[in-house]
Amino acid sequence: MERIGFIGLGIMGKPMTQNLLRAGHSVVVFNRSPGAIAALVSEGAIALSSPKQVAQHADVVITCLPDSADVEAVVLGDDGVIEGARAGMMVIDMSTIAPTTARKLYDTLSENGIQALDAPVSGGEIGAQQGTLSIMVGGDDAAFQRALPILQAMGSNIVHIGVAGAGQVTKACNQIVVALTVQAVAEALTLAKKSGVDGAKVREALLGGFAQSRVLEVHGKRMLEGKFNPGFTLDLHRKDMNIVLQTGRDVNLPLLGSSQVTSLMNALIAQGKGGLDNAALVSLYEMLGGLDANER
Amino acid sequence: MERIGFIGLGIMGKPMTQNLLRAGHSVVVFNRSPGAIAALVSEGAIALSSPKQVAQHADVVITCLPDSADVEAVVLGDDGVIEGARAGMMVIDMSTIAPTTARKLYDTLSENGIQALDAPVSGGEIGAQQGTLSIMVGGDDAAFQRALPILQAMGSNIVHIGVAGAGQVTKACNQIVVALTVQAVAEALTLAKKSGVDGAKVREALLGGFAQSRVLEVHGKRMLEGKFNPGFTLDLHRKDMNIVLQTGRDVNLPLLGSSQVTSLMNALIAQGKGGLDNAALVSLYEMLGGLDANER
Numbered sequence: 001m002e003r004i005g006f007i008g009l010g011i012m013g014k015p016m017t018q019n020l021l022r023a024g025h026s027v028v029v030f031n032r033s034p035g036a037i038a039a040l041v042s043e044g045a046i047a048l049s050s051p052k053q054v055a056q057h058a059d060v061v062i063t064c065l066p067d068s069a070d071v072e073a074v075v076l077g078d079d080g081v082i083e084g085a086r087a088g089m090m091v092i093d094m095s096t097i098a099p100t101t102a103r104k105l106y107d108t109l110s111e112n113g114i115q116a117l118d119a120p121v122s123g124g125e126i127g128a129q130q131g132t133l134s135i136m137v138g139g140d141d142a143a144f145q146r147a148l149p150i151l152q153a154m155g156s157n158i159v160h161i162g163v164a165g166a167g168q169v170t171k172a173c174n175q176i177v178v179a180l181t182v183q184a185v186a187e188a189l190t191l192a193k194k195s196g197v198d199g200a201k202v203r204e205a206l207l208g209g210f211a212q213s214r215v216l217e218v219h220g221k222r223m224l225e226g227k228f229n230p231g232f233t234l235d236l237h238r239k240d241m242n243i244v245l246q247t248g249r250d251v252n253l254p255l256l257g258s259s260q261v262t263s264l265m266n267a268l269i270a271q272g273k274g275g276l277d278n279a280a281l282v283s284l285y286e287m288l289g290g291l292d293a294n295e296r
Numbered sequence: 297m298e299r300i301g302f303i304g305l306g307i308m309g310k311p312m313t314q315n316l317l318r319a320g321h322s323v324v325v326f327n328r329s330p331g332a333i334a335a336l337v338s339e340g341a342i343a344l345s346s347p348k349q350v351a352q353h354a355d356v357v358i359t360c361l362p363d364s365a366d367v368e369a370v371v372l373g374d375d376g377v378i379e380g381a382r383a384g385m386m387v388i389d390m391s392t393i394a395p396t397t398a399r400k401l402y403d404t405l406s407e408n409g410i411q412a413l414d415a416p417v418s419g420g421e422i423g424a425q426q427g428t429l430s431i432m433v434g435g436d437d438a439a440f441q442r443a444l445p446i447l448q449a450m451g452s453n454i455v456h457i458g459v460a461g462a463g464q465v466t467k468a469c470n471q472i473v474v475a476l477t478v479q480a481v482a483e484a485l486t487l488a489k490k491s492g493v494d495g496a497k498v499r500e501a502l503l504g505g506f507a508q509s510r511v512l513e514v515h516g517k518r519m520l521e522g523k524f525n526p527g528f529t530l531d532l533h534r535k536d537m538n539i540v541l542q543t544g545r546d547v548n549l550p551l552l553g554s555s556q557v558t559s560l561m562n563a564l565i566a567q568g569k570g571g572l573d574n575a576a577l578v579s580l581y582e583m584l585g586g587l588d589a590n591e592r
Contacts, residue, residue: 099491122505122506122507123505123506124506134501134504134505136501157501157504157505159497159500159501159504160497161493161494161497161498161501162492162493162494162497163492165491165493166491166493166494166497169487169488169491169493169498170488170493170497170498170501170502172484172487173484173485173487173488173498173502173507174484174501174502174505174506174507176480176483176484176487177477177480177481177484177502177507177509177512178506178507179480180476180477180479180480180483180553181473181476181477181480181507181509183476183552183553184472184473184475184476184477184480184553185473187472187476187551187552187553187554188468188469188470188472188473189469190549191465191468191469191472191540191543191544191547191549191551192465192466192469194547194548194549195395195461195462195465195543195546195547196458197457197458197461197462197465197466198457198458198462201455201456201457201458201462201466202457202465202466202469204455205430205432205453205455205457205466205470206466206469206470206473208430208453208455209418209419209430209453209470209510210418210419210420210470210474210510210511210514211418211469211470211473211474211477211510211511212509212510213473213477213508213509213510213511213512214505214506214507214508214509215506215507215509216473216509218506244487247487247491248487250491251487251490251491251585252490252585252586253486253487253490253581253584253585254581254584254585255483255487256479256483256556256560257476257479257480257483257553257556257557258483260552260553260556261553264552285549285550288549288550289547289548289549289550290548
């Protein structure tokens with residue numbers, strides 16, 4: 001079995017590492033803050049002191065970090081993965097970052113004989129814990145085939161989309177669809193409420209027809225109950241929407257709906273709600289419509 | 297069994313009437329144009345010459361017409377249903393109209409001892425043919441119970457939402473969610489295409505996660521294939537969005553997403569595409585993004 005290095009042991013990275021350990025992989029880890037290190041070491045992981053060291057002791061290095069700049073620094077920066085790497089290694093970035101950064105990483109790593117995949121995930125903390133993440137993969141087919149048994153320890157819906165960057169483009173598409181569907185459900189349920197109509201009945205009726213979606217099912221319920229404990233925070237979704245809008249600029253495509261919903265997220269974050277689940281978008285509509293959230 | 301009158305024998309009304317006939321109801325019909333009359337008469341319907349006459353020969357009158365003004369004229373206007381009606385009758389309006397008009401009809405009919413339900417549908421021509429429509433009902437419970445066996449001949453997902461107008465509010469909510477989800481999928485698939493990523497793979501990956509919806513499944517496929525034969529036309533969806541925006545104004549709720557997507561529908565209709573399926577929204581993004589539709 002390949003020796004794995006895992007860098008970035010946050011809400012997603014920690015349970016993903018645990019699933020790799022449980023699948024029998026030897027795993028070396030690095031994280032900027034000590035947070036999850038002790039728990040993972042007690043399960044068999046070995047803690048190292050830099051991304052460079054991780055690369056020196058692994059065949060496949062996985063990164064799972066907040067944003068494009070973090071991944072670029074960890075992989076290509078001082079004491080980074082590339083400094084400890086050798087030809088034949090593989091780097092799998094499972095963060096959500098800009099497709100342009102993913103392509104840059106691929107180009108630089110390829111020049112050094114290192115395979116690279118962009119493999120962002122969806123499914124959240126629960127999907128990470130249960131090993132049922134959706135994984136959207138960009139990169140060469142040979143690298144994908146090599147990575148597949150490793151990815152299968154972490155996810156259940158693993159699709160090889162295309163060349164380098166294609167995984168990140170797909171994740172951007174995913175975040176567009178989720179954001180606009182959340183807005184759709186928020187707008188509809190607030191209109192029902194303002195019109196004196198029972199939102200639970202509306203949700204039930206709509207789930208039986210063409211308006212059906214997972215967002216209506218899960219977030220519709222959260223909105224009706226006013227339960228916005230994350231979940232997936234507005235802060236993180238807005239970060240991903242910034243990648244979406246940047247990707248739109250890169251190809252000169254106006255993303256009218258994505259621009260608007262990102263503006264609404266900006267407003268919620270300005271109101272101190274960035275740490276709430278993205279279903280809290282409904283609270284902005286309630287505020288705009290003069291509804292007291294306490295009456296929900 | 298109740299004697300039924302059916303007014304409005306268009307794409308939806310004709311197959312709905314056929315299902316009532318097949319369920320064993322006696323049905324009298326009226327339509328402004330002769331179109332579907334002959335076919336329905338050959339299946340046992342009796343053709344009459346005005347909404348007033350229909351009311352005189354039926355216990356329950358169903359209307360299925362294009363817009364608010366049509367229903368108001370047919371029910372309350374000259375030679376209308378109300379002129380031939382008597383106490384104890386029932387009127388079920390299955391058109392998609394403004395909730396305010398539905399409430400006005402309810403009030404006027406109630407004053408005359410006539411039961412009234414607003415019962416708009418979703419599920420399209422195929423749902424009408426197969427008797428599997430979703431039916432969203434507003435009105436009194438006694439009227440709903442009386443109507444249920446009749447509605448069951450036409451639909452399979454029948455929900456009593458609340459008081460008069462609640463069915464139409466629910467239909468407005470349904471059209472919001474469908475419109476914004478269509479926009480979401482159009483924006484995502486165009487971004488994929490502009491980025492050189494296979495939209496079919498993106499759709500497949502997204503269907504396995506939180507971005508899943510019926511719209512992504514059905515309209516996503518239509519967009520990828522460029523097949524925009526209706527379906528549900530942009531003309532009709534824009535008409536319904538006008539009801540949505542009017543309902544938002546009535547309760548002073550800004551419907552930011554609905555306003556934007558209605559503007560995009562306006563643009564498509566200006567380009568002569570109003571007769572296409574609403575999935576053709578993607579063609580506006582392709583045009584904006586400088587993609588030749590022939591390259592799809």
